[in-house]
Amino acid sequence: MEMKVEGGSKRKAHQSEDETGIRKGPWTVEEDTILVNYIAIHGEGRWNSVARFAGLKRTGKSCRLRWLNYLRPDVRRGNITLQEQIVILDLHSRWGNRWSKIAQHLPGRTDNEIKNYWRTRVMKQAKQLKCDVNSKQFRDTLRYVWMPRLLERIRAATSEYDPSCQPVPVTLNHSSVTPLDIQFHQAPSIPWQAQHVSHGSQNGSDVCPRVASEQGNNGLGGGCGGGGGDWAETLWSDDNIWFLQQQLFEDV
DNA sequence: AAATCCGCCAACCGCAAGACT
DNA sequence: TAGTCTTGCGGTTGGCGGATT
Structure with a gap:
C-alpha cells in the first residue's frame, strides 16, 4: 500500500x-x-x-x-543559515539542550529542527574529533574556533568584508557577551575581535605545516579526552588551529 | 546494476509540570 | 487536596533517499 x-x-x-x-x-x-x-x-x-x-x-x-x-504557516524551511548556526551554538553554550528555549530566538525554526541540527552536525564533529560533545574541550573548540569561523564567513558574505584582510583565528572576549544580544535577523553583535596570527599558509595554499594525523592523534595535543597540561595553550598552536579548521569547517 | 552505508528529519515515546475538576 | 487531563519538552527511533562500494 x-x-x-x-x-x-x-x-x-x-x-x-x-x-x-x-x-x-x-x-x-x-x-x-x-x-x-x-x-x-x-x-x-x-x-x-x-x-x-x-x-x-x-x-x-x-x-x-x-x-x-x-x-504552521510561519515555519521556516530550508538549511540553517550561518547566522542561525551562530545563534544555536551560542545559546546552546549557555543553556544546553534547552531546544525549545533556543528555538524561541530563531523565528520560524522549531525545537525539533534545532535538535536535529545539533545531533547531525555538531555531534558529528565531536565524534570526528573524538570528543565528548559535553566536554569542556569540545565546548571550547566551538567557542574559540567554530563560532569565530562562522563569523568570518558571515563577514565574508557582507560588503564590509575586506578580502585583503584575512584574520584566520579570531579571539573572543566572551565575558562581555550579555544574554540574548544576538538576533537571528541581524548580524551577530558578539564582541569578538579579529586578530592576525602568524599562520603556516599565509600565501593562501592549504599546506599544513605539520600534518596532525602523522602524529597519531587528532591534532589536539594530548587529545580531547583529557591529558594534562594547558589544553587551551595546546589548542592555540598554529598547527592545531590549522588542523581544527580543516576538520571542522569544510562542510559548515 | 545491486547492495550497503549513512545523513537527514519526521514522528513517536516517556516524563514532568501546570490546569482543571 | 487529590486525581485526572492537557500541554510541552527532550530523547529516541525508524524510514527515505542520496552517496558510496
Whole structure:
C-alpha cells in the first residue's frame, strides 16, 4: 500500500492503526488538510479536541506536533543559515539542550529542527574529533574556533568584508557577551575581535605545516579526552588551529 | 546494476509540570 | 487536596533517499 504524503511525494506507507483506532506514522495530505482547515476555523490549542472533533484518528499530541513542526504557516524551511548556526551554538553554550528555549530566538525554526541540527552536525564533529560533545574541550573548540569561523564567513558574505584582510583565528572576549544580544535577523553583535596570527599558509595554499594525523592523534595535543597540561595553550598552536579548521569547517 | 552505508528529519515515546475538576 | 487531563519538552527511533562500494 502506498499513499501520498507531504506535498504529493510518494512514500511507502507505514501508517497503522492500533487497537484503539489511533493512526500512527507519516501524515497524509488529506490529514494535513483536515488539520489546517480545523485550526483555521477553531484556532490552536485543545489538541485532544482537535483530534476528536476534526475527525482525525490521531492523538492530540500527534496533531500538535504536526502543526507546530510542519503545518504552521510561519515555519521556516530550508538549511540553517550561518547566522542561525551562530545563534544555536551560542545559546546552546549557555543553556544546553534547552531546544525549545533556543528555538524561541530563531523565528520560524522549531525545537525539533534545532535538535536535529545539533545531533547531525555538531555531534558529528565531536565524534570526528573524538570528543565528548559535553566536554569542556569540545565546548571550547566551538567557542574559540567554530563560532569565530562562522563569523568570518558571515563577514565574508557582507560588503564590509575586506578580502585583503584575512584574520584566520579570531579571539573572543566572551565575558562581555550579555544574554540574548544576538538576533537571528541581524548580524551577530558578539564582541569578538579579529586578530592576525602568524599562520603556516599565509600565501593562501592549504599546506599544513605539520600534518596532525602523522602524529597519531587528532591534532589536539594530548587529545580531547583529557591529558594534562594547558589544553587551551595546546589548542592555540598554529598547527592545531590549522588542523581544527580543516576538520571542522569544510562542510559548515 | 545491486547492495550497503549513512545523513537527514519526521514522528513517536516517556516524563514532568501546570490546569482543571 | 487529590486525581485526572492537557500541554510541552527532550530523547529516541525508524524510514527515505542520496552517496558510496
